[in-house]
Amino acid sequence: MRIGVELVAALLVGVGLGYLLDEWLDTKPLFALLGFFFGAAAGFMNVYRVASGQGSTIGYRKPPDGSDEPDGKN
Amino acid sequence: MATSAGAEHGGGHGGGHSPLEQFQIKELIPINVGGYDISFTNSALAMVVAIGLVILLMTLGTRKRALVPGRWQSIAEMCYEFCANLLRDTVGNEGRKYFPFIFTLFMFILFGNMLGMVPYSFTFTSHIIVTFVMAIVVFIGVTILGFVKHGVHFFSFFVPPGVSLIMWPLMIPIEIISYLSRPVSLAVRLFANMTAGHTMLKVFAGFVPALGVAGVAPLAFATALTGLELLIAFLQAYVFTVLTCLYISDAVHLH
Numbered sequence: 001m002r003i004g005v006e007l008v009a010a011l012l013v014g015v016g017l018g019y020l021l022d023e024w025l026d027t028k029p030l031f032a033l034l035g036f037f038f039g040a041a042a043g044f045m046n047v048y049r050v051a052s053g054q055g056s057t058i059g060y061r062k063p064p065d066g067s068d069e070p071d072g073k074n
Numbered sequence: 075m076a077t078s079a080g081a082e083h084g085g086g087h088g089g090g091h092s093p094l095e096q097f098q099i100k101e102l103i104p105i106n107v108g109g110y111d112i113s114f115t116n117s118a119l120a121m122v123v124a125i126g127l128v129i130l131l132m133t134l135g136t137r138k139r140a141l142v143p144g145r146w147q148s149i150a151e152m153c154y155e156f157c158a159n160l161l162r163d164t165v166g167n168e169g170r171k172y173f174p175f176i177f178t179l180f181m182f183i184l185f186g187n188m189l190g191m192v193p194y195s196f197t198f199t200s201h202i203i204v205t206f207v208m209a210i211v212v213f214i215g216v217t218i219l220g221f222v223k224h225g226v227h228f229f230s231f232f233v234p235p236g237v238s239l240i241m242w243p244l245m246i247p248i249e250i251i252s253y254l255s256r257p258v259s260l261a262v263r264l265f266a267n268m269t270a271g272h273t274m275l276k277v278f279a280g281f282v283p284a285l286g287v288a289g290v291a292p293l294a295f296a297t298a299l300t301g302l303e304l305l306i307a308f309l310q311a312y313v314f315t316v317l318t319c320l321y322i323s324d325a326v327h328l329h
Contacts, residue, residue, distance in 0.1 A: 006255075
């Protein structure tokens with residue numbers, strides 16, 4: 001459930017953002033398409049982050065002492 | 075509360091109610107201010123009841139202030155400690171000042187989800203606009219917090235560490251979308267879990283009278299599902315709160 005939502009949410013945001021940019025700049029399919037691919041990439045990134053136990057933190061940096069989080073906090 | 079409202083979208087297999095009827099918003103007290111419909115609905119009533127119950131629990135629990143807690147005080151202390159530990163584990167000591175917000179959020183969602191488990195009641199967390207507003211408040215709050223704490227340095231959030239300069243034009247849009255997708259996934263997760271669970275419960279309950287004697291099987295299943303739903307009601311309140319804590323933690327300790 002969590003993974004699926006993560007994937008779809010990023011895709012929706014990507015396409016939505018692209019669509020709005022298109023409406024604004026009058027460049028019909030360009031940004032929506034770009035947004036689709038960036039959204040998909042962001043979605044996979046989110047899924048990767050959840051799966052590797054980094055939470056859904058963006059800009060995450062491994063703790064300096066190298067000790068990984070013992071449990072995925074979710 | 076089986077009103078005639080279900081008939082208009084129920085499809086019409088004899089006498090059965092639509093499993094989605096439970097999510098219908100009904101106006102209780104129509105209010106109209108300046109062209110905006112701000113009527114008091116059954117959803118609003120459920121929220122008021124949830125808040126009332128939380129206040130009741132907390133005042134009852136803290137009234138005696140005994141050294142050895144009674145039943146009510148134990149419940150109140152358990153809720154308090156649960157949230158406090160959650161916040162301490164994820165944010166650390168700096169997180170203390172966000173405790174009132176986290177506690178309110180957790181109790182509100184928890185009571186909303188739990189109230190939804192009472193037959194004939196209304197689950198306000200099963201409406202995406204409610205969960206989305208909560209998520210967007212968290213999102214905007216956390217973003218403002220990040221800016222207040224770190225100023226322009228907050229933008230380094232969007233550059234993952236250890237990425238070469240050539241990759242920046244590719245990584246920054248991805249990270250921004252990833253960041254913007256937070257409130258969406260936060261809202262959709264809670265909403266989808268509550269809606270799906272309650273619909274499934276209703277569907278299986280609908281099988282019971284339809285199957286006659288064999289209805290024992292879906293009845294048993296619906297009973298088991300009720301237990302699962304109680305777990306999910308708690309779990310989703312927990313997940314929403316934990317993710318809020320994580321977002322606060324991100325904004326407070328920027329890399």
